Amino acid sequence: MIEKLAEQLVNLTVKQVNELATLLKKEYGIEPHISDKVENTHSSQKEKTYEKEEKSIFNIILKSSGNSKLSVVKLVKEITGKGLKEAKDLVDNIPSIIKESVNKKEAEDLKNKFEEIGAEVELK
Template sequence: MAFDKDAIIASLKEASISDLNDLVKAIEEEFDVSAAAPVAVAGAAGGDAAAKDSFTVELTEPGSAKVKVIKAVKDITGLGLKDAKDLVDGAPSAIKEDVKEDEANDIKEKLEAAGATVTLK
C-alpha cells in the first residue's frame, strides 16, 4: 500500500498536541521503539586517560609522611614552604592543572614516593 506523505504531513499539522502525543505513544507500542532522543553515555570512572590532552594532579591524601609530601609539593610547584604546607593541609587539592600526561605521571610518582595518595583528573 502506497501512502501519500504530503497528506500525512497535512493531517499532522491540523492535529492537536494531545492527538500527536497519543499517536507517538501508539507508534512506540506498535513498533516497539522509543521516540526519546539518544543520549551519549560517559565512560566509566577514570575514563580513557589517553584521550585527554591535559590533566589536573590532585593530592587526595597526604598520608603519614606529611613533611616529605610538603617538601615534594614545594619542589614541584615552586611555592614557598607555608604555601606548600597550606596546599597539603587543604587536601584534597589540585597541585598542578592543565599539564601533559607525562608531566602529570611524573608528579604523581614523586608525590606517591613521598607517601601521598594522588589522583589524575
C-alpha cells in the same frame, strides 16, 4: 536565630566551608551530598569527552599526604614553586589541586614521585 545562622553560613570562605565539612564528617558522620542531577550531568559530560579523544592534559590533585607530611610539603613546594607556608596550606587542605594543565607524561611522573613518598594523588 536561624536567620543569623543562615547568614553566617552564606558568608563562609571556601576554606571555612571545607573545615565545616570535615568537622561534620568527623564529629557527626554527616557527609556533603552532591545532587544526583548534577552528578549524572557531570558523568555524561565526562563520558562524551572520553569518547572523543583520550585525555592528554591533567590536573594533579592531592588526596592524602600519607605518613610523611613533611616530605609531601617539600615536594609540593618544589613542584609548584610556592613558598613553604603556601605549600603547607595546600597539603593541609586536602583534597587540593597541586598543579593544573599538565601533560600526560609529566602528570604520571609527578604522580609516581608522590606515591614513592606515600602520598595519594589523582589525575583528572
